Amino acid sequence: MDMNERKVKILEAIIRDYIQTGDPVGSRTISKKYGLGISSATIRNEMADLEELGFIMQPHTSAGRIPSDKGYRLYVDNLMERRNIHPDMERIIAEMIKQKISRIDMLVEETARLISMLTNYATIASSMPITQVKIKHLQLVPIDEKSVACVIVTDTNIVKNHVIRTPKELDFNLCMILTNILNESLKGTTLNEISLDKIRLSIEEKMKEYSDIASSVLDAIDDTLRTEDVPDIFVRGANNILDFEAFSNKEKTREILQLFEEKLHLVKLLDHDPKHRTTIRIGAENIFSPMKDCSIITTSYTIGDYTLGNIGIIGPTRMDYGQVVSVLEYVTTHITNMLNEYNDS
Amino acid sequence: MDMNERKVKILEAIIRDYIQTGDPVGSRTISKKYGLGISSATIRNEMADLEELGFIMQPHTSAGRIPSDKGYRLYVDNLMERRNIHPDMERIIAEMIKQKISRIDMLVEETARLISMLTNYATIASSMPITQVKIKHLQLVPIDEKSVACVIVTDTNIVKNHVIRTPKELDFNLCMILTNILNESLKGTTLNEISLDKIRLSIEEKMKEYSDIASSVLDAIDDTLRTEDVPDIFVRGANNILDFEAFSNKEKTREILQLFEEKLHLVKLLDHDPKHRTTIRIGAENIFSPMKDCSIITTSYTIGDYTLGNIGIIGPTRMDYGQVVSVLEYVTTHITNMLNEYNDS
DNA sequence: GTTAGCACTCATGAGCGATGAGTGCTAACA
DNA sequence: TGTTAGCACTCATCGCTCATGAGTGCTAAC
Numbered sequence: 001m002d003m004n005e006r007k008v009k010i011l012e013a014i015i016r017d018y019i020q021t022g023d024p025v026g027s028r029t030i031s032k033k034y035g036l037g038i039s040s041a042t043i044r045n046e047m048a049d050l051e052e053l054g055f056i057m058q059p060h061t062s063a064g065r066i067p068s069d070k071g072y073r074l075y076v077d078n079l080m081e082r083r084n085i086h087p088d089m090e091r092i093i094a095e096m097i098k099q100k101i102s103r104i105d106m107l108v109e110e111t112a113r114l115i116s117m118l119t120n121y122a123t124i125a126s127s128m129p130i131t132q133v134k135i136k137h138l139q140l141v142p143i144d145e146k147s148v149a150c151v152i153v154t155d156t157n158i159v160k161n162h163v164i165r166t167p168k169e170l171d172f173n174l175c176m177i178l179t180n181i182l183n184e185s186l187k188g189t190t191l192n193e194i195s196l197d198k199i200r201l202s203i204e205e206k207m208k209e210y211s212d213i214a215s216s217v218l219d220a221i222d223d224t225l226r227t228e229d230v231p232d233i234f235v236r237g238a239n240n241i242l243d244f245e246a247f248s249n250k251e252k253t254r255e256i257l258q259l260f261e262e263k264l265h266l267v268k269l270l271d272h273d274p275k276h277r278t279t280i281r282i283g284a285e286n287i288f289s290p291m292k293d294c295s296i297i298t299t300s301y302t303i304g305d306y307t308l309g310n311i312g313i314i315g316p317t318r319m320d321y322g323q324v325v326s327v328l329e330y331v332t333t334h335i336t337n338m339l340n341e342y343n344d345s
Numbered sequence: 346m347d348m349n350e351r352k353v354k355i356l357e358a359i360i361r362d363y364i365q366t367g368d369p370v371g372s373r374t375i376s377k378k379y380g381l382g383i384s385s386a387t388i389r390n391e392m393a394d395l396e397e398l399g400f401i402m403q404p405h406t407s408a409g410r411i412p413s414d415k416g417y418r419l420y421v422d423n424l425m426e427r428r429n430i431h432p433d434m435e436r437i438i439a440e441m442i443k444q445k446i447s448r449i450d451m452l453v454e455e456t457a458r459l460i461s462m463l464t465n466y467a468t469i470a471s472s473m474p475i476t477q478v479k480i481k482h483l484q485l486v487p488i489d490e491k492s493v494a495c496v497i498v499t500d501t502n503i504v505k506n507h508v509i510r511t512p513k514e515l516d517f518n519l520c521m522i523l524t525n526i527l528n529e530s531l532k533g534t535t536l537n538e539i540s541l542d543k544i545r546l547s548i549e550e551k552m553k554e555y556s557d558i559a560s561s562v563l564d565a566i567d568d569t570l571r572t573e574d575v576p577d578i579f580v581r582g583a584n585n586i587l588d589f590e591a592f593s594n595k596e597k598t599r600e601i602l603q604l605f606e607e608k609l610h611l612v613k614l615l616d617h618d619p620k621h622r623t624t625i626r627i628g629a630e631n632i633f634s635p636m637k638d639c640s641i642i643t644t645s646y647t648i649g650d651y652t653l654g655n656i657g658i659i660g661p662t663r664m665d666y667g668q669v670v671s672v673l674e675y676v677t678t679h680i681t682n683m684l685n686e687y688n689d690s
Numbered sequence: 691g692t693t694a695g696c697a698c699t700c701a702t703g704a705g706c707g708a709t710g711a712g713t714g715c716t717a718a719c720a
Numbered sequence: 721t722g723t724t725a726g727c728a729c730t731c732a733t734c735g736c737t738c739a740t741g742a743g744t745g746c747t748a749a750c
Binding site: 373389390393403407408 | 713
Binding site: 691693694695697698701702703704706707708711715716717719 | 725737739741747
C-alpha cells in the first residue's frame with residue numbers, strides 16, 4: 001500500500017484541523033469541513049491505511065485520529081506554507097529591534113522575549129559559541145599582585161574577560177609587554193586553535209623569559225572556551241509550556257523546567273545546521289525525553305559571515321509550524337539586516 | 346483577649362504540624378500528638394481565640410486550622426529554632442564550594458543549584474549590584490574605528506566590560522592616555538558616584554581636548570550601571586514550585602514563572618537588609634502577587650566588607666523555616682569564609 | 691471503488707450517597 | 721471560673737453508576 005494524492009490531502013486535513021483545534025479529528029469532520037468530495041466512510045478507509053503507514057494514530061478506540069511524528073514530518077517537509085506577517089506584528093518587531101540594536105547582550109534576550117510573546121511558545125536564545133570567532137585584540141589588565149584580567153575582543157566585536165591567577169606579580173608594564181607579544185601571535189586565530197600545540201609552542205618560544213605566564217594565559221583562554229563559553233543562553237516565555245497538553249502532567253512539567261536550567265542541554269537543543277534556513281525537530285527526533293512531545297524550530301542570526309547566535313522556539317508537536325517558521329524567519333532576517341547595517345554605519 | 350503562654354504553645358503545635366503534614370490541624374491532633382495536657386475541647390476554645398486574634402484560619406467549616414501570615418510571623422520571630430546540618434549535607438556543600446571557588450560566576454550559579462537541591466525549594470541568586478563596589482582599575486581597549494571597550498576591574502576583583510561607540514577614532518596610544526587620565530580620577534570611586542556632576546566636571550576639565558570622549562566614557566559607565574548591571578541573577582530549581590499547593594493552579598504557576606524571567610523583579614525579591622543575617626518575607630509581605638502564598642528567605646555573602654551577592658530561597662508559606670534558614674546560613678558562611686581565604690592566599 | 695447503515699467502544703461528566711474529620715455549643719464537673 | 725464530655729451539624733472527598741455522544745470498523749448494497 002502506498003501514499004497517493006488523496007491520502008496526502010486527507011493527512012493534510014487531519015493535521016491542519018488538529019493543529020487548529022487540538023482535538024482528535026474524525027472522518028466526519030474531514031468530509032464536512034474540508035471539501036474533498038468523498039464521504040466519511042471512504043475517508044475512514046483511507047484513515048485506516050494512513051494509520052497502518054504510521055502517519056496518524058488513535059489515542060483510543062472511539063476517538064478520531066491525531067498525526068504522528070512521521071505525519072508532522074511529511075507535513076513540514078512538503079505541505080507547510082509560510083504565512084504573511086501581520087502589519088501590527090511587523091511594527092512591534094521593528095520597534096524592539098531599533099530600541100535594542102546597540103546592546104547585543106540585551107538584544108538576544110529581548111528577541112527571545114519578543115518571539116515568545118508573538119508565538120505563545122517558549123523560546124531559547126543563545127549568543128554565539130565564541131569558540132568559532134577570531135581574536136581581534138587581546139589585552140592583559142592587572143588586577144592585583146596575584147591576578148590579571150585577560151580581555152579578549154573578537155572580530156564580531158564581542159568583548160569577553162577572564163581573570164587569571166598568575167604565578168608572580170605582573171605590573172602594568174609587564175602586562176603591556178605580554179599583551180604585545182600575545183597579540184602578535186594570536187590576532188586572527190580562532191579561540192579553538194589556541195588549544196593547538198603548534199600555537200602554544202610558537203608563543204612560548206617568543207616569550208621565553210615569561211613562559212610560565214604565557215602558558216597560564218593560554219590555559220585561561222582554554223578554560224574560557226570550555227566552561228564559561230556557553231555564555232548567554234536562556235529561556236524566555238517558559239510559562240507557555242503550561243498550555244501544552246504534554247505538560248498537563250506535573251512530572252513532565254518538572255522535567256522540562258529542569259532541562260531549561262541546564263545550559264549544556266540547551267546548547268544541544270539549539271543545535272542548528274547553518275546550511276539550512278531553519279531546522280525543525282519534531283517530537284522524538286529530539287534527544288531529550290521531556291521534549292518528545294514537543295517540536296523545536298531553530299535558526300540563527302549573523303553578522304557578516306559569523307553566526308552570532310541561535311534562536312529556537314519550543315512548541316507542542318501540534319504547533320502551527322507555518323506561522324512560527326514565518327515569525328522566526330522574519331525576526332531573524334530583520335535582526336541580521338539591522339546588525340549588518342549598524343556595524344557598517 | 347490576649348495571648349498567653351498556652352495559646353502560644355498551641356499556635357506553635359499547629360504550625361509545626363502544618364509545616365510537617367500540610368493538612369489543616371484539628372484540635373484532637375494537637376491534644377494527642379503534642380503533650381499539652383489539656384483536652385481537645387479546651388484546645389478548640391483556644392483555637393477560636395487564636396483565630397479571632399488572626400494567627401490561624403479555617404479553610405472551610407469542617408476543616409482544622411492553618412496558620413495565617415501573622416501566625417508564621419510570630420513563629421519565625423519567636424519560636425523557630427535553627428537545626429543542625431546533617432554531616433552528609435556538610436560534605437556535599439564543602440565539595441561543591443571547593444570545586445567552584447575559583448570561578449565566582451559559576452560559584453553563584455552552582456550555589457543556587459545546590460541550595461535548591463538541598464531544600465527542594467526554588468532559589469534565586471545574584472552576583473552583587475555592581476553599583477556598590479569601587480573601581481580599582483579602568484582600561485580602554487580599542488576595538489575598531491568606531492568603538493572601544495571599557496574594561497572595569499572592581500575592588501572585589503570582578504571584571505566588567507562595556508562597548509562604547511566613540512565620536513572619533515581612538516587608536517591604541519590615545520586609549521592609553523585616556524586610560525591614565527580616567528584612572529587618576531576614578532580609582533576608588535564607586536560606580537554610583539560617577540553619575541555625580543562633581544566628578545564629571547573634574548574629569549572633563551583634565552581631559553579638555555578629549556572632553557567629548559570623556560563624557561562618552563562616563564555615559565557608558567552610567568549605562569552599565571543602569572541597564573547591564575542587574576548582571577547575573579537567575580533562578581535554579583524552579584521546578585520545585587510545582588510541589589507548592591499554591592501553584593496547583595495553572596494560572597498561578599504561569600504568573601510565578603513569568604516573574605522568574607523578570608530580572609528587575611528578581612532583584613527586588615532578593616532585597617535584603619545587610620544589617621540582619623537573614624531576612625524572611627512571609628506571604629503577603631511580598632510585594633509581588635504571585636508570591637503571596639510563598640515565603641522567601643534571603644541572605645548575602647561577602648568578600649571583606651563587600652556584599653558579593655544575594656541568595657534567596659522561595660518556598661511555600663508553610664516551608665520548614667528552621668531547616669531552610671540553617672542550610673542557607675551554613676552555605677553562605679562557608680562560601681564567605683572560603684572566598685576570604687582564597688582572596689588572601 | 692464508494693457509500694449508507696449499524697453495532698460497538700470508550701472517554702467524559704454529572705449526580706448521588708457514604709464516609710469521616712472537625713467544628714461549635716451546651717451542660718456538667720472540679 | 722476554667723475544663724471537659726457529648727452531641728448535632730457541616731462539608732470536602734471519594735467511589736459509584738449511568739447517560740451521552742463522538743467516532744470507529746465492518747458489511748452489504750450501489
